[in-house]
Amino acid sequence: MIKVTGYAAKHSFSRLKPLEIERDEAGPQEVEIEVLFCGICHSDVHQVKNEWGNTVYPSMPGHEIVGRVTKAGSAVTRHLVGDLVGVGCMIDSCGTCGPCTNHEENYCEGPNSWLATYNGPMVPKAKAPDGTNIYGRDNTFGGYSNIVVVKEDFVLKIPPSLKPADAAPILCAGVTTYSPLKHFGVKAGDKVGVVGFGGLGDMAAKLAIGLGADVTIFTTTKEKIADAEHLGAKGIWEKDKEAFAALKASFDFILSTVPEKHDINPFIELLKRDSTIAVVGALEPMAPVNNMEVAFHRKSVAGSLIGSIAETQEVLDFCGANGIVPDIEIIPIQDVNHAYRKVEKGDVRFRYVIDMASLKAEIDDQQES
């Protein structure tokens, strides 16, 4: 076993505090990774506070992990010790269902669906057919820690043109927005709307611009309009009714990145006939959709969940090749609880990334004292 230190919450009402855990040594097909940077995703906050009702405690979040390979199992062929690598939302899947054999592990239909980087199987034992758990683990511990051990097939290569800290948010915010942009066929010249301008919205806009789209960002924070323009998009304040009226029926695709229940009806009106709005941020019941607008122009409301391992590598390479990087603010891990409060308020531009050197320093301090 390896002794690992990370930050975790013991209950839904507790703050994140240092916690020692043990991980299995890397098996033949696994690599051990020293974590260098880990992004803070809005879903980390939901999960730690048990807002989806499925949190397994202790909860040690982190699924935007960039680090360096420190050990490679005997059968590992894809990564070498010293490689700069990434780990996103998944660390395993059943490998045999339709989606898995089609390289869409993020839609794994195995009895426990995919194994999340933290919080365990997406379908826990208690909800699985016959109470099975193919992964043998009820909880998993994420990247708010100094070391992770991951199956090599779920480990991504970080292109050398990306700085390690910049690469972190691409592993979740990046692929979560890239996957639907590609799946729903966004192409050069398309008019694309991005609803919500946080960590996902920032990446969605940059990726859509990278794909050649004409991008408009909708935000409830009037002050962010300048940020939208700065990255080459139009910015629309969500309370500006005149702007909405002028944009009616003009968008080829809209991606909603808002991480909570919201009303998508005003955005459905902005879609062209036969077009789709995909909701990737919210995982709860949405406000009622007016089917008259949907039916009269044969529109669709769709969802999308993160992206596959292949798409994650694709978006990392796409960002590396096109100089696309998230706007990040690097913080020490000791500030994580303060950062959570800012994420909840929407008061971050646009992604916090934890520098794990701060955790190493804390561990070293403790060992010395």
Add this chain to the structure above:
Amino acid sequence: MIKVTGYAAKHSFSRLKPLEIERDEAGPQEVEIEVLFCGICHSDVHQVKNEWGNTVYPSMPGHEIVGRVTKAGSAVTRHLVGDLVGVGCMIDSCGTCGPCTNHEENYCEGPNSWLATYNGPMVPKAKAPDGTNIYGRDNTFGGYSNIVVVKEDFVLKIPPSLKPADAAPILCAGVTTYSPLKHFGVKAGDKVGVVGFGGLGDMAAKLAIGLGADVTIFTTTKEKIADAEHLGAKGIWEKDKEAFAALKASFDFILSTVPEKHDINPFIELLKRDSTIAVVGALEPMAPVNNMEVAFHRKSVAGSLIGSIAETQEVLDFCGANGIVPDIEIIPIQDVNHAYRKVEKGDVRFRYVIDMASLKAEIDDQQES
């Protein structure tokens, strides 16, 4: 002008009563049609009672019209006097917008959208840009009348293998369900669900079976399960939770024909990954959709509105070639108010069709007395 007699409502709270109106004589590109049969659509009831808040009075419904051509304008090339023809939901469209030039008049994006067979332009003058009305008519009068006059391009040919009364419901219920089945790619071997087993559900199931699909009908009326089996589909009672659990993630496409607000979440769970439920019956805000189920399997909720003129001819021909006919109950027009109450209660199997000989007899009686 032609003197025409029909049944109409003068207010949202009044019953349908005989009313004399005038129609323009057929112009060069129009045909005059003696109405033989006219179906009663659930939307007729909504419209007469102003349940969508847009009814123009007097309201003379009827958009499932089958009749015989009695006069043809000088420039008419597609229909001859004596031809058996049909008229569906539309009698004109702008002809120049994207959808119209693409033969999808049902999605006309002209200033007034398409001209409905009754109730006038879909976008009335008051809601059109610059208060325009390209059709010059604020109200139109439908097929609950002895004579209609329609532009030849919006007149369908009834295949000789279809009985006139049977053809009537195909003009709305038929094309409204056929269009999404085709658009969303239903093909032989697909597992298709039909939600709601009224006039639309009956046609949806028969058409999907005609396309080679394995069809399951969901109904709130337990007694209709036998009807479902009679037409070669499976029947599931909507309160049978065990049956729902067994069907999870098994459908390629689901069509909801329920003509009012309803909860589609239980049906979304029955869809396979990457599949669509299209809602064609309800035109109001739907019950909130749980986006977790939608996102986790990249599902879509879509709408669809009737069908194009080309699709209407296609479904008539498809029904004629494959012996597909709606289940109808023929009534005299004098029973229309009674029939409306039964439609509202869902107490009809499955479509009332008015025999217009009853109107002719009433007119003859009055002229004699």
